[in-house]
Amino acid sequence: MALADDFGAKYLNWSDTKILAFQKALLKWYDLEGRRLPWRSDHDPYHIFVSEIMLQQTQVQTVIPYYQNFMTVFPTVLDLAEASETKLLKAWEGLGYYSRVRNMQKAARQIKNEYSGNWPTSAVQLQELTGIGPYTAAAIASIAFGQPVAAIDGNAFRVFARLLKIDLDITKRQSRPVFQTIGDHLISQERPGDFNQAVMDLGTSYLTAKNPEPENSPVREFDESFADGTTLDYPVKTLKAKPVDLYYYALAVQSPAGWLFEQRPAKGMLARLWMFPLIDRADLDDSQPLMSQVATRFKEETGVTAEFREVQMKPVVHTFTHQKWHLEILVAELSSTPDLSLFPGQWLDSTMRAESPLPTVQLKLNRQLFT
Template identity: 65%
Template sequence: MMTNKLMNWPPEKVAAFQKALLNWYDQHARQLPWREDHDPYHVMVSELMLQQTQVQTVIPYYERFMNQFPTVGALAKVPEAEVLKAWEGLGYYSRARRLQQAAKQIVADYGGVWPQTSETLQTLSGIGPYTAGAIASISFGEPVPAIDGNAFRVFARLFKVDADIARPQTRQIFFDLIQPLMPKDRPGDFNQAVMDLGSSYMSANHPDPAHSPVRDFDASYRDGVVSAYPVKTKKPRPVVHRY
């Protein structure tokens, strides 16, 4: 599937989509503690905590963590046991270890100065394409998509993308689809608006496309096939042989 066949909107439609999405976000953005500023440390900590964990569960842990380790330098210099203790209750402790390792890299390898592009951010421990895209766009204004389950769902429905999101190569299809839609002056807000849209009107289990702020751009809603997207194949269960 060729991406240029997917994103065939004229410039005026792209501009109208950006306006509809961002106007809605300006009025209805979720009020979250890590959104109070654009500090890359705050974005990194929140994104790693949010892996495998619900937003409402993360909020008190995030606030306590920030009180205890307010800067990347503070996190880098404490014993690992102290970090794991602060993480206690969130589970998946490898996230905490990777987070501290990334902090140490920023201090030791970058002299305490954050790498500012999605590509260079991915040199840090635990920072993959999604988290790098979130940090780069929110904190440094790079117009790069942050593609998670929300983004897959939103854009698969908007454009009726038939590519299987379970396949690793599909991420590039969505990257090439989304990037031309991003406003150069507000890429971070665009990514966060997509996150909020994907967890509300375009959620996985209880979507409400009829009231979505981007309803007029939603091909799956227009054609009555919202539930068909995104396309995701299930992994086959392993066959157990008993002899």
């Protein structure tokens, strides 16, 4: 069946016979060599949902233990819907991009309250749930419910761009409908979930972004960029701007009750997670004594008097999407435990630190200071 002229026809002119041959080759390889992953042991939409959200911005090997622990803590979507925020964030600790897990819980509550605990079965309906976009909706709909809709993520962009020499910039919003149309045209009607997972696996094996091996790919005879040696020219992608470097002092203040942690504001980066108080080094005057400025600012914010000192520790560096933080630790030791009624903080001992949700950047600080 020919594609419409406006979407994809320029790139995909395969006959139905060729499409069927492509599907057969891809699925045969997937049956033999597809990755065996915990969330692929069944077709439960909850398992697919959790794994796909975790896999956003995170490598598979990192996700596996998090996924397994998450399923132990929240075995069903209703358990997730009813979880406390502290328990939720603790289970996500270290994965970053915490809005993902907050949106997961909002979606779980929608399923509980609006769908009587039952999952929507179509990609269109699934996108009505908080935090579920076209890709995740397509993954759940195809794998759990057999809907033939292509799941277009970074792997699919790369695979289809190379197979068909699609020269559209994949960072541009208008490119997605073309890839979606092509993917929907190529997908197996009988095994849509396996097809989507096979494309994922192909993009993480023979058609990786760097050092691909298209000559060993199970679909090399269908690969137009391999045929003319232009594999690395695809996909076309505008380079992202480099993250902005920001420099902070992380204030490690110890009292008999533990170490001082501040809860981040309800909105913004690392919302409601616990960290050492930070001082932006750009706000300090290089011509004035550093420690006295830090002590003054700390007292203004907390009401606590403390004397700080530098420590011989390597600064902690942590990169977010748009920012790169450089944190130098300053330490203060107090002989008594001050009142914190004027400050959104707590004194956390080792047990409380283990129970409190901490962002990855704070875990890095902990490793520097406590090990």
